Amino acid sequence: MENEELDIRPEAGILGVFSRLSYKAWYAIAEFVDNSTQSFFSNEEKLRNDNINQVHVQIKYLQNENELIIIDDAYGMEIEDFKRAVKLDSKSDHPDTRNEFGMGLKTAASWFGEIWSVESTQLNSENKYYTEVNIPLLREKKINSVKIQKDLCSKSEHGTIIHIKNLTKQISPKTHAKICTLLESMYRRDLESGKVTIEFITGNSSKPLSFKPYEPLSYKGEVWKKNIDFTFEFKKKNYKVKGFVGILKDRKSGGKGSFDSAGFALFRRNRVIVGGEGLNYKPYDIFGEAQSPISHKLYGEIDLDDFPVNQAKDGFVWDNGLEEEFIKSLEKRIDKYIEFAKKTIKERNDENVLSEETSNNTLEKVQPYAEKISAINTGHINLSSSQTKTSEQELFDEYIVESNKEEKISDSFRTYEIMMNQVQKTTFKISWKQADSTNWIDVKKDSDDLVELYININHQFFKPFSKNPDFQPIIEKFVIAFMAAEKKAKLASSDGKIPSKSIRNFLNEFLSVVGE
Numbered sequence: 001m002e003n004e005e006l007d008i009r010p011e012a013g014i015l016g017v018f019s020r021l022s023y024k025a026w027y028a029i030a031e032f033v034d035n036s037t038q039s040f041f042s043n044e045e046k047l048r049n050d051n052i053n054q055v056h057v058q059i060k061y062l063q064n065e066n067e068l069i070i071i072d073d074a075y076g077m078e079i080e081d082f083k084r085a086v087k088l089d090s091k092s093d094h095p096d097t098r099n100e101f102g103m104g105l106k107t108a109a110s111w112f113g114e115i116w117s118v119e120s121t122q123l124n125s126e127n128k129y130y131t132e133v134n135i136p137l138l139r140e141k142k143i144n145s146v147k148i149q150k151d152l153c154s155k156s157e158h159g160t161i162i163h164i165k166n167l168t169k170q171i172s173p174k175t176h177a178k179i180c181t182l183l184e185s186m187y188r189r190d191l192e193s194g195k196v197t198i199e200f201i202t203g204n205s206s207k208p209l210s211f212k213p214y215e216p217l218s219y220k221g222e223v224w225k226k227n228i229d230f231t232f233e234f235k236k237k238n239y240k241v242k243g244f245v246g247i248l249k250d251r252k253s254g255g256k257g258s259f260d261s262a263g264f265a266l267f268r269r270n271r272v273i274v275g276g277e278g279l280n281y282k283p284y285d286i287f288g289e290a291q292s293p294i295s296h297k298l299y300g301e302i303d304l305d306d307f308p309v310n311q312a313k314d315g316f317v318w319d320n321g322l323e324e325e326f327i328k329s330l331e332k333r334i335d336k337y338i339e340f341a342k343k344t345i346k347e348r349n350d351e352n353v354l355s356e357e358t359s360n361n362t363l364e365k366v367q368p369y370a371e372k373i374s375a376i377n378t379g380h381i382n383l384s385s386s387q388t389k390t391s392e393q394e395l396f397d398e399y400i401v402e403s404n405k406e407e408k409i410s411d412s413f414r415t416y417e418i419m420m421n422q423v424q425k426t427t428f429k430i431s432w433k434q435a436d437s438t439n440w441i442d443v444k445k446d447s448d449d450l451v452e453l454y455i456n457i458n459h460q461f462f463k464p465f466s467k468n469p470d471f472q473p474i475i476e477k478f479v480i481a482f483m484a485a486e487k488k489a490k491l492a493s494s495d496g497k498i499p500s501k502s503i504r505n506f507l508n509e510f511l512s513v514v515g516e
Helices: 012-020 025-042 044-049 079-086 104-112 135-141 173-186 188-193 322-331 335-341 345-353 356-377 472-492 502-512
Strands: 002-007 055-062 067-072 113-121 127-134 145-152 159-167 196-202 205-208 225-234 237-247 263-268 271-274 298-303 407-409 414-419 425-435 441-446 450-456
Touching: 012 104, 012 135, 025 044, 025 055, 025 067, 025 104, 025 159, 025 173, 025 196, 025 271, 079 104, 079 113, 079 127, 079 145, 104 113, 104 159, 113 135, 127 135, 173 188, 173 196, 173 271, 188 196, 188 271, 225 322, 237 322, 237 335, 298 335, 356 414, 356 425, 356 472, 356 502, 414 472, 425 441, 425 472, 441 472, 450 472, 472 502
Parallel strands: 055 196, 263 298, 425 450
Antiparallel strands: 002 145, 055 067, 067 159, 113 127, 113 159, 127 145, 196 205, 225 237, 237 298, 263 271, 407 425, 414 425, 441 450
């Protein structure tokens, strides 16, 4: 065993100041995860040569002992990197990586507790290094150096252990849950790649972190997710923006559409800087008021690798007008999605139910049914029913009247030609409307050759179902069956009288083909 004294000046007493930084627990722990993951990614090829294809990061919170331990099996550190990790005024040699400032370990460990240690060994090295930083002791004795202990180890060992004692920040069950949720979001791409695993252990409980990507909405045959890739200039410097935006799938459809899930996750070097459940980026110029429809639907992942971040890596340094220029450049490229996100689900359904696409889909599903009714009426499908005579009447007339109230009407008529018998063919033209009316069928024309009508999808009885695209053809099939049964009953009458069961029997026969 060998010992080496390391001067960590400026004065070690400054470490005590770090405990007063405005860190959040998840961002402080993220500093350690940044170091672990970057150690893996920067040395991935060397690790792969030893058949190491994954890094495991373990976070242990020992509540009774008042300690926090972070363990990884990444590449590890040799002496120069080890010194740099501990020394106060030492900057990173890799400013283009996640640990670009070289201060994360020192600030986060000192923020969490009064005493912390680091132990590390690099893959294929025989040296293992250890040091402890005791902030109260350094401050009391005005010591500005720490001892680095070097021991021999196996070349197959690799990784780093950070052990923090005398914690000044406690992790409550609620904070623990939030840390896990936000770390899952922050390192979602690492976790999804399968190259990184993160485990949080508290007491006897262990939680492997994972992230399930949000699903975009599928609407009118279009998946509402759009890639973005553009560059804009600000103060003679180019800033690249790439990623995607989308509309969240509705909760009713099994999606995660909600206020907490919506918004943009802003990435830098494949790690979320701003974002996570309830913390996503929602600039007013795009999202409007906090509880606007947009703030529940619009989401995305946006990479901002050219943008500067603050030292805590919990925000961007862009108060000089860069943020406003970014928002302006982004907004004009996603205006279609912004406008769509403004619509409530009700407005979207109202628009969809009267659309030409919905009309065509309904026609495709209902047309074979109309052809089967023709086959029944022309004898190609046997019709057997008992009929008795009664006085002529118009059944359900209370439903079949003209409406003069203000209404929304679809321009798309669907045409069904039905043979009522061997000779007579009747054309049924059907469309939908939305009307504040008690009438669910509105007949505009009614003759032996032509029946033209609207189905009122706002009728109170059908309203809960009529905007369901699977139910719309059912409504239309029923209306056709009902109108065709009435029409056939009239044509079958030779003396001005309609058998009392005639309409009902014809209706039963026509509806029977719905289930085939």
